[in-house]
Amino acid sequence: MSLLGKDDEIQIYRESFDETWADGTPINQVRYIVLDTETTGLDPRKDSIVTIGAVAVEDGSICLDDQFEALLRISHNTSSVVVHGITRDDANEEGMDEVLALRLLLGYLRDGVIVGHHIGFDVDIISEHCQRRFGLSLENRWIDTMELTLHLEDAGAFGPPPDNGGRGHDFSLDGLCRRFDIQPHDRHTAAGDAFITAQIFMKLLRQAKQYGRRTLGSLCERYEDPSATPQA
Known part of the structure; x- marks a missing residue:
């Protein structure tokens, strides 16, 4: 047992990987966590997380009762305020400490497969x-x-280029919203973009x-541009 108690989020997170998804797991048996963040910039080492939004997808359905924000x-x-619209005053008045937010996120994520654009x-x-x-x-x-979209394009899923x-x-x-006739509500918010x-x-x-592509391993495959010239 952890010194922080049996319900410590970090312990829950670590223990969730004791038995987790294998490459051959059918794609409809996985708990996916579709996730997005809004940040103060684009350098992970220097910039801060402003918001986190996530929602689970299981067995081909969005789980509205399994969300995190x-x-x-x-x-x-920073200049990113013009994108996400959250000022320092807003965040400090209504937000939580980063340590608490990350702990709660880890307890929510567990071994879920993270998905995002x-x-x-x-x-x-x-x-x-x-x-x-x-x-x-x-x-x-x-x-x-x-x-994943590029893999499917190479397989012919989207027809010839326009x-x-x-x-x-x-x-x-x-x-992709236009292609699939999806209304982009709450665009450029973490929760909105995750949904x-x-x-x-x-x-x-x-x-x-x-x-x-029927297994988790095939969905997680990294994409390499077949037209790229290999370097000597």
Whole structure:
């Protein structure tokens, strides 16, 4: 038992990996956590987390009773305020301490497979701050919906590229909303973007099954551009 008690979130997080998802786990048997953060900048080592939003997806459905949202206190305003709209005064008046927010997040995440659009940054900044606060880095597997979309494009899921001057398909978050007829409510909030991405992810899961990606390992596969020239 942990000195912090049997319900300590960090202990719960660590123990959840004692038995976790294997590469061969069917994709409909996994607990996915679709996650987004808003931050003070784009450097995981220097910038702070402003908000975290997450929602679970299981068996092809968004679990509205399995969500997480946190507003964290921050020390100063940065230019990112024009994106997420949260000022230092807002955060300090209504937000929570970073240590508490990260503890609660770890207890919520457990061994869930993290999902997001360009999620590598979110994983890096959360992992960086967890390492700084608790001496641990995130162990969760993660799926980048952008990479999954590119895998599906290569498999022919989206048809030929449009005649748009060579720009190809628009696989930005907004572009995928238009493709799948998803209304982008609460865009550029962590909780809003997590819910939008969860809807996109469910569409991608259905296509993944059609194109032979039926296991967790195949969803987590990193994408390498086949047209890229290998370096000597």
